[in-house]
Amino acid sequence: xxxxxxxxxxxxxxxxxxxxxxxxxxxxxxxxxxxxxxxxxxxxxxxxxxxxxxxxxxxxxxxxxxxxxxxxxxxxxxxxxxxxxxxxxxxxxxxxxxxxxxxxxxxxxxxxxxxxxxxxxxxxxxxxxxxxxxxxxxxxxxxx
Amino acid sequence: xxxxxxxxxxxxxxxxxxxxxxxxxxxxxxxxxxxxxxxxxxxxxxxxxxxxxxxxxxxxxxxxxxxxxxxxxxxxxxxxxxxxxxxxxxxxxxxxxxxxxxxxxxxxxxxxxxxxxxxxxxxxxxxxxxxxxxxxxxxxxxxx
DNA sequence: TTATTTTTGCAACAGAGTTGCATTTTTATT
DNA sequence: AATAAAAATGCAACTCTGTTGCAAAAATAA
Ligand SMILES: [Mn+2]
Ligand SMILES: [Mn+2]
Ligand SMILES: [Zn+2]
Ligand SMILES: [Zn+2]
Numbered sequence: 478x479x480x481x482x483x484x485x486x487x488x489x490x491x492x493x494x495x496x497x498x499x500x501x502x503x504x505x506x507x508x509x510x511x512x513x514x515x516x517x518x519x520x521x522x523x524x525x526x527x528x529x530x531x532x533x534x535x536x537x538x539x540x541x542x543x544x545x546x547x548x549x550x551x552x553x554x555x556x557x558x559x560x561x562x563x564x565x566x567x568x569x570x571x572x573x574x575x576x577x578x579x580x581x582x583x584x585x586x587x588x589x590x591x592x593x594x595x596x597x598x599x600x601x602x603x604x605x606x607x608x609x610x611x612x613x614x615x616x617x618x619x620x621x
Numbered sequence: 622x623x624x625x626x627x628x629x630x631x632x633x634x635x636x637x638x639x640x641x642x643x644x645x646x647x648x649x650x651x652x653x654x655x656x657x658x659x660x661x662x663x664x665x666x667x668x669x670x671x672x673x674x675x676x677x678x679x680x681x682x683x684x685x686x687x688x689x690x691x692x693x694x695x696x697x698x699x700x701x702x703x704x705x706x707x708x709x710x711x712x713x714x715x716x717x718x719x720x721x722x723x724x725x726x727x728x729x730x731x732x733x734x735x736x737x738x739x740x741x742x743x744x745x746x747x748x749x750x751x752x753x754x755x756x757x758x759x760x761x762x763x764x765x
Numbered sequence: 766t767t768a769t770t771t772t773t774g775c776a777a778c779a780g781a782g783t784t785g786c787a788t789t790t791t792t793a794t795t
Numbered sequence: 796a797a798t799a800a801a802a803a804t805g806c807a808a809c810t811c812t813g814t815t816g817c818a819a820a821a822a823t824a825a
Contacts, residue, residue: 498771498822519812531774536813538772552696552756556781556812577742582751590748596740598721598755603762604734607726611742612696612754618747642791642802663781675805680782682803700781700812 484511495545502530506538507547507562515586516551516559516578551578551587552610561589578610581617588617628655639689646674650682651691651706659730660695660703660722695722695731696754705733722754725761732761 479487488507492499509525510517517525522535539560542548551559563574577593580586595611623631632651636643653669654661661669666679683704686692695703707718721737724730739753 500772500822502773532812533775533814534773550698552698552754554694554696554702554754556700556702558698558700577744579744579748590745593742593744596742598737598740598757600721600723600737600757601734601762603765604723604757605760605765606757607759608757610696610698610754610756610758612756613742613744613748613750613752614754615751616749618745621747621749644791644803646804676781677783677806678804685803 484508487511491547495547497541497545502534502538503541505529506535506542510548510560510562515588516561518557518559549574551589552612553580559587561587564589564591575609578612579617580612580614581620582614583616583620586617628652631655635691639691641685641689646678646682647685649674650679650686654692654704654706659732660705662701662703693718695733696756697724703731705731708733708735719753722756723761724756724758725764726758727760727764730761 485504485508488504488511489499491507492503497503505526506522509522513521519532519535519539522539523530523532539548543550543560546563548560549563551561553559574589575595577590577595579588579590581588590613595609598606598609600606629648629652632648632655633643635651636647641647649670650666653666657665663676663679663683666683667674667676683692687694687704690707692704693707695705697703718733719739721734721739723732723734725732734757739755742750742753744750
């Protein structure tokens, strides 16, 4: 957690590490991600910031964060795209989110289960795996 | 596999089992799915049928097939939606595709690995799993 | 402070998906 | 086989999501 001040400093540091200008948009969107306990989609960001930013800016900001390994996408079966902040192992052009994602059918929240490891999958002969995504749906601990 | 005649009969039977009218659109789209060795998205269906059907009809057909448990969706991290035919265990309103999906980074094909089982995932306390989706990306056996 | 680089907002556009409704096709009934 | 009832299709119009070019504004470097 941390105080508002501390979070703000962490965000500034993160942006500078990633060689990104520290702008109001980027800081506010990163704050949103850090406050939220679940993944966010584009529309969440638009509504939760109170329509203060242009849609285009939000799209570009998310793309920039993806490029720099600050956030990652979570697979869905609908056309929506969900994003969550990366913990540590991720870097520019090389995402390694070896954790399971959980989508609650009751509250709709998608969370990163950072402690839950992805098991080995033995593929048929001839297939080479680079990345494994696991999305579990069910009921989360708060909805239980 | 089977001859054209046999496939046609199987499709008719499948539609009747699902209590669906046997229409040209539905038969042609199901043929496409059965011929294809990978998953299809909406645009594939439009192009591969030679623009003969209205977009709206294709959307409605896919939705109907989903509702009846004839096809299932495959999760992606982009906004595209991929569909593949269900094998057997699936029925109306209850999809159980306990198999792994593979997306080839080389040829772009998404395939159902029907023999590859999904391992048990031990979630944190309080979480209840209803369904587990696994999507592996890498290089498929034909591209290797 | 000033110059340079980067980011933002706007406008305009492209594409994906949805809905209502009239027409056509399929299925059920006689 | 003909007819009636039900279901599916195609079209038009629309909404929603995401993209691109460019001028104005903001952030960083000098
Ligand atoms: Mn995650
Ligand atoms: Mn499948
Ligand atoms: Zn929940
Ligand atoms: Zn391949």
